Amino acid sequence: xxxxxxxxxxxxxxxxxxxxxxxxxxxxxxxxxxxxxxxxxxxxxxxxxxxxxxxxxxxxxxxxxxxxxxxxxxxxxxxxxxxxxxxxxxxxxxxxxxxxxxxxxxxxxxxxxxxxxxxxxxxxxxxxxxxxxxxxxxxxxxxxxxxxxxxxxxxxxxxxxxxxxxxxxxxxxxxxxxxxxxxxxxxxxxxxxxxxxxxxxxxxxxxxxxxxxxxxxxxxxxxxxxxxxxxxxxxxxxxxxxxxxxxxxxxxxxxxxxxxxxxxxxxxxxxxxxxxxxxxxxxxxxxxxxxxxxxxxxxxxxxxxxxxxxxxxxxxxxxxxxxxxxxxxxxxxxxxxxxxxxxxxxxxxxxxxxxxxxxxxxxxxxxxxxxxxxxxxxxxxxxx
Amino acid sequence: xxxxxxxxxxxxxxxxxxxxxxxxxxxxxxxxxxxxxxxxxxxxxxxxxxxxxxxxxxxxxxxxxxxxxxxxxxxxxxxxxxxxxxxxxxxxxxxxxxxxxxxxxxxxxxxxxxxxxxxxxxxxxxxxxx
Numbered sequence: 001x002x003x004x005x006x007x008x009x010x011x012x013x014x015x016x017x018x019x020x021x022x023x024x025x026x027x028x029x030x031x032x033x034x035x036x037x038x039x040x041x042x043x044x045x046x047x048x049x050x051x052x053x054x055x056x057x058x059x060x061x062x063x064x065x066x067x068x069x070x071x072x073x074x075x076x077x078x079x080x081x082x083x084x085x086x087x088x089x090x091x092x093x094x095x096x097x098x099x100x101x102x103x104x105x106x107x108x109x110x111x112x113x114x115x116x117x118x119x120x121x122x123x124x125x126x127x128x129x130x131x132x133x134x135x136x137x138x139x140x141x142x143x144x145x146x147x148x149x150x151x152x153x154x155x156x157x158x159x160x161x162x163x164x165x166x167x168x169x170x171x172x173x174x175x176x177x178x179x180x181x182x183x184x185x186x187x188x189x190x191x192x193x194x195x196x197x198x199x200x201x202x203x204x205x206x207x208x209x210x211x212x213x214x215x216x217x218x219x220x221x222x223x224x225x226x227x228x229x230x231x232x233x234x235x236x237x238x239x240x241x242x243x244x245x246x247x248x249x250x251x252x253x254x255x256x257x258x259x260x261x262x263x264x265x266x267x268x269x270x271x272x273x274x275x276x277x278x279x280x281x282x283x284x285x286x287x288x289x290x291x292x293x294x295x296x297x298x299x300x301x302x303x304x305x306x307x308x309x310x311x312x313x314x315x316x317x318x319x320x321x322x323x324x325x326x327x328x329x330x331x332x333x334x335x336x337x338x339x340x341x342x343x344x345x346x347x348x349x350x351x352x353x354x355x356x357x358x359x360x361x362x363x364x365x366x367x368x369x370x371x372x373x374x375x376x377x378x379x380x381x382x383x384x
Numbered sequence: 385x386x387x388x389x390x391x392x393x394x395x396x397x398x399x400x401x402x403x404x405x406x407x408x409x410x411x412x413x414x415x416x417x418x419x420x421x422x423x424x425x426x427x428x429x430x431x432x433x434x435x436x437x438x439x440x441x442x443x444x445x446x447x448x449x450x451x452x453x454x455x456x457x458x459x460x461x462x463x464x465x466x467x468x469x470x471x472x473x474x475x476x477x478x479x480x481x482x483x484x485x486x487x488x489x490x491x492x493x494x495x496x497x498x499x500x501x502x503x504x505x506x507x508x509x510x511x512x513x514x
Binding site: 113114116118119125126127128129130131132133134135138141142143145146149190191192193194195196239240246247248249250251252 | 399407408409410411417418436437438439440441442443444445446448449450451452460462463464470471472473474476489499500501
């Protein structure tokens, strides 16, 4: 990565899933203390911090609980890319020489049920709300319906992918959903938006995640179990993508994807190819998203997923284990936290500390991918 | 934005075309997403297109903002209609049988309403309504 190497020296999570009586800010503080303990540091060691939530408060107010050390603490609010954007800012602080130890934190605590966005916040006429089109799940369903048809893929893959998420979640002590679920249970659940059933979707959830980054010199001095961050690439959409809450898809032909652009940039920056990656975290807002993101990020060709999944390629122990911690489907989606939860899982896997869900064979290279509204993606490449 | 026409039986969607690159937008846009141009002229979009992709809304969306019809919520089809102007427009889709993929998938549909959102109907649905 240009501008100097950066190491991840600590990663921490709060519990994920419903925690009555625990605020999102409290989960953020728990995650920060976990990440600092992981790095062998305490809060006064942190020289600059970035973080945010979508709806659980301002990250810079956390200093009231962490300690008033006077450091710069910048709030980030970037939808599903909040964690990724906070990490990019922390990395840039290290690369610029502004700090030797920087922290990124993301957290959220969403109420039960679907998100209920307001059309006016998205620049849409109120009619879209009145008509029942301000429903995020419709977008995912339309996109995967078109994709399955275009690439002649069976809808049964959607249940297979979701069942893997619940199976991996059952191996992850910190996951929200820890009950395995069969493909039949997933496919037979209530239909939300065809072809997606209730159990193919992640649910808005609760949790906090934090990551500490540092210069390689500091990592060495601390004797930290450091993981190298070879690349991190955030992008917003280019012309011709298909996004949630779009009154129209502009342009002709197959829509492009911001995930493709961000992934390509991350691989290029890291100097590695998708085939070199040993373990990956791909945004799985629903199981169709994991299916499409496998190809959009360059791991397989469009339409090749059926063969990959039939071979067990994305299972723990497969050629490219995907969402080994159960992903968003098993951990829920606290919007601000998910991107850093992904990084935490890859750090854990590359250190060989993932316990029952550990990818065998000492994985050396890991990849993370977040995607969200209104057409943003951040990808990272990590090396043991 | 959509506009009401003076002929009730012939609703029309108002989009815009970029004078610099020709890109078509809906609703009418102030700036071009493709080239960043700001010289856009209003364009009445074609009233007939094909269903690009669709899904079915199986549960009642949250109210507010959703306003269910007088008879209460019933599942409805929603998707994108590809117009010959070079843009795909999100719309509610009227069909005799929203569960019959053969009626909606790739179907030719006609604009029947512009408010509160664009609404297109299949040939079968229109014929049944006559």
